Amino acid sequence: xxxxxxxxxxxxxxxxxxxxxxxxxxxxxxxxxxxxxxxxxxxxxxxxxxxxxxxxxxxxxxxxxxxxxxxxxxxxxxxxxxxxxxxxxxxxxxxxxxxxxxxxxxxxxxxxxxxxxxxxxxxxxxxxxxxxxxxxxxxxxxxxxxxxxxxxxxxxxxxxxxxxxxxxxxxxxxxxxxxxxxxxxxxxxxxxxxxxxxxxxxxxxxxxxxxxxxxxxxxxxxxxxxxxxxxxxxxxxxxxxxxx
Amino acid sequence: xxxxxxxxxxxxxxxxxxxxxxxxxxxxxxxxxxxxxxxxxxxxxxxxxxxxxxxxxxxxxxxxxxxxxxxxxxxxxxxxxxxxxxxxxxxxxxxxxxxxxxxxxxxxxxxxxxxxxxxxxxxxxxxxxxxxxxxxxxxxxxxxxxxxxxxxxxxxxxxxxxxxxxxxxxxxxxxxxxxxxxxxxxxxxxxxxxxxxxxxxxxxxxxxxxxxxxxxxxxxxxxxxxxxxxxxxxxx
Numbered sequence: 001x002x003x004x005x006x007x008x009x010x011x012x013x014x015x016x017x018x019x020x021x022x023x024x025x026x027x028x029x030x031x032x033x034x035x036x037x038x039x040x041x042x043x044x045x046x047x048x049x050x051x052x053x054x055x056x057x058x059x060x061x062x063x064x065x066x067x068x069x070x071x072x073x074x075x076x077x078x079x080x081x082x083x084x085x086x087x088x089x090x091x092x093x094x095x096x097x098x099x100x101x102x103x104x105x106x107x108x109x110x111x112x113x114x115x116x117x118x119x120x121x122x123x124x125x126x127x128x129x130x131x132x133x134x135x136x137x138x139x140x141x142x143x144x145x146x147x148x149x150x151x152x153x154x155x156x157x158x159x160x161x162x163x164x165x166x167x168x169x170x171x172x173x174x175x176x177x178x179x180x181x182x183x184x185x186x187x188x189x190x191x192x193x194x195x196x197x198x199x200x201x202x203x204x205x206x207x208x209x210x211x212x213x214x215x216x217x218x219x220x221x222x223x224x225x226x227x228x229x230x231x232x233x234x235x236x237x238x239x240x241x242x243x244x
Numbered sequence: 245x246x247x248x249x250x251x252x253x254x255x256x257x258x259x260x261x262x263x264x265x266x267x268x269x270x271x272x273x274x275x276x277x278x279x280x281x282x283x284x285x286x287x288x289x290x291x292x293x294x295x296x297x298x299x300x301x302x303x304x305x306x307x308x309x310x311x312x313x314x315x316x317x318x319x320x321x322x323x324x325x326x327x328x329x330x331x332x333x334x335x336x337x338x339x340x341x342x343x344x345x346x347x348x349x350x351x352x353x354x355x356x357x358x359x360x361x362x363x364x365x366x367x368x369x370x371x372x373x374x375x376x377x378x379x380x381x382x383x384x385x386x387x388x389x390x391x392x393x394x395x396x397x398x399x400x401x402x403x404x405x406x407x408x409x410x411x412x413x414x415x416x417x418x419x420x421x422x423x424x425x426x427x428x429x430x431x432x433x434x435x436x437x438x439x440x441x442x443x444x445x446x447x448x449x450x451x452x453x454x455x456x457x458x459x460x461x462x463x464x465x466x467x468x469x470x471x472x473x474x475x476x477x478x479x480x
Binding site for chain 1: 331375
């Protein structure tokens, strides 16, 4: 991946389904906003042409390992070109739930070659901080809303023929994805967060990690929101104080 | 990349797809826009069928079933996707056609005669300044064809073909997404020149057979016929 030479910073959350990464990165982004930084954190909606193809392939169950990798790489490229890069160039702090590492873990767990998948994303910006939410699969599965019955066909890896039931297949796939995350953790400089801790403790550690590793650049480099009184500490539950 | 045998992949595996039992022939016609590829492909198909070969029907209508058919059509119309996104979207569409149309046909022993192949995607990416090693690895799961015929022409030849044929310059064929300027003719010339340079640079490494596309259509057809007749077809 390419080094980030722009003013803005990229903070990403990674981990298996049910690791709680979305909740934590969302809390972090609100806290950073309250600190007065111009933070972008939003749900990514694929562009209509890409969405149409994803929906069609999912409904018809016509994806293969290769086309599944490529349609998600297409969606990621769109997100990079039309959303992330302009914001980073503008100097924003961009927080993301899932990044290229999601594909590095998932696609390889589904049988794609490691070198090929990494090359697909080699033009992407290297994040300033990658938070990796580490949790055993059994704990994670118990946290998924709706339970295992809500797991869609491809997320469960049903096309891979690795388990007889959705439940078994999903467990095996999540185990493989976890193994891929663990194998790349050191190389990709993940900051591991113990996702079995309480929500509050995780958030406390994340904020400390952000201050330790990005405090200086955040103070001097990035775009700030227009002054709106004195920035103060928040519990992270408060609504966003600044919009882009 | 050069030394691979036909119907093996170039540099990357094709996970979950058994390519050990492919028996057919994969023949590719490449070339820039408006060079006359589709005319040649239609005539070659008719001739090959008369010769008794089963030829995969790869016309536009057959692609309607492809996964990304509608998505790509919408993407071209709306023109909101960036260059890397378009490259990957086209590659996904190619992978879908390779796995779901070409591989089964080759397994059945058919002749797959295709108007464009992965080389067009690579050439368009190169013309847009994308990294050669990157796109070559992205596309590395493609099967090596038995033959690639590159219909080569100069930009000037293409311009007159566009004027006499379609009568207007197409947005994408003019590379308008590259924002060379508002003039479609100038943009067409600059973009097609880059595309031809890209295809030329691939001719050696990918073993293209260059066919002079400035000859009359009939002469091109006879030259392609001669080349294809020399390919070792299975006699059954």
